[in-house]
Amino acid sequence: MKRILLVKTTSMGDVIHALPVVEDILQYFPDAQIDWLVEESFADIPRLHPQVKQVFTVAVRRWRKHWWRCQTWREIATVRQAVSAQSYDAVLDLQGLLKSAVMACWARGPRHGYDARSIREPLASRCYQHAYPIAYHQHAVTRMRTLAAMALGYAVPQDRPNYGLSKQHECSKRTAFLAFHATSRDSKLWPENHWVALGQHYAAQGLQMWLPWASASEQVRAHRIAVQVPHAVVLPKLSLQQLANEIPQVCFAVGVDTGLSHLAAALDVPVVAIYTDTDPAFTGVAGGRVAVAVNIGGKGQVPAVTTVLTQLRAI
Structure with a gap:
């Protein structure tokens, strides 16, 4: 040992x-x-x-x-x-x-x-x-x-990473997606109207938008988005452990440059990660062995809603 x-x-x-x-x-x-x-x-x-x-x-x-x-x-x-x-x-x-x-x-x-x-x-x-x-x-x-x-002293791995946290469920039984709208800096945020458009698109397909939050300002933002999206749910304040139990219940996640986007990937949930102020090349979301993670955008970029939807269809 x-x-x-x-x-x-x-x-x-x-x-x-x-x-x-x-x-x-x-x-x-x-x-x-x-x-x-x-x-x-x-x-x-x-x-x-x-x-x-x-x-x-x-x-x-x-x-x-x-x-x-x-x-x-x-x-x-x-x-x-x-x-x-x-x-x-x-x-x-x-x-x-x-x-x-x-x-x-x-x-x-x-x-x-x-x-x-x-x-x-x-x-x-x-x-x-x-x-x-x-x-x-x-x-x-x-x-x-x-x-x-x-x-x-073992061979450098060449396969996709295994995070060891997978709690994957049947996607056909899931009726929601997660929107990780909050991040550490305002410059990393995706416009609220983009989140609203994304939520409305999937609401028309019968998918609820789940909006987590940690701070008071994030809670206010979540409610501003939710009131414009049919059936959207602002989650209660959750610990990291509690949120980790909720993530595998969704079909996919969309998130900005935040640790929660990485956590979703580690739990083998498909993720589209949106970057507006940083380069994802070296520290972007890395998908595990089951689900795909896609990073879009970069420094000074604001990916369009249609770009996110195209990537979600692909994965």
Whole structure:
């Protein structure tokens, strides 16, 4: 049995992108015990995977705001002690940042990561005993799967990723689709009238539009859209775990650049992801082995409703 610690702390989409590493490792080492170090706000993601044994949480985003407080340093000491309490056969820093490399040093075991030419913060590579050259200009899922394969000595996977979360249901029994309309920056939003037109199109075909939300402003936006779309449903406020249970109930999902679009793909739900302010080439939604994910748009682009409908018909 191998004990392996994965260090991938943020953000939601990036943490989801790391899930196929778990499945790759288990394919070659079926008895491996895999633990994960992650930011507290995204801890539900590795917990969704049934084969992740222990999840350690950090709160770097919160600690930065209150670094001078004794409580902050006590929390850091507590998680550091928990991580160092057991030895690992391998510690994989999938994040490749200085902060994650430092946290990887908390663990007892050989540390593996990207070499200085393969990451944005080259200084991080000095924290690893084993550093590997991995081409930067490829999708994040591919980079992380490659790092794990090189570190643990198995062939670099060439197949589509398996996220290990699939809860796929019969599509013929589903009567709704999910609209992930909210995201972290206004520049990533898709116009509300586009969401309304999309919802009205599928309402005419008997499909409900489900609109999740997290913040008060997202709830208001969801209601503005819903009142113009027949039978649209604004979901109650749901935790990540609760939403993960709802996602497999829909026929497909349409989302902007948000972690929830990645989560739908990880749950093997067909996804069309809309990008208006970022390039999806390297961090876009990556489909699993069952359902297709399509990324459209890019920086400074606003995909038309007809473009989204065309892609949905294709998948």
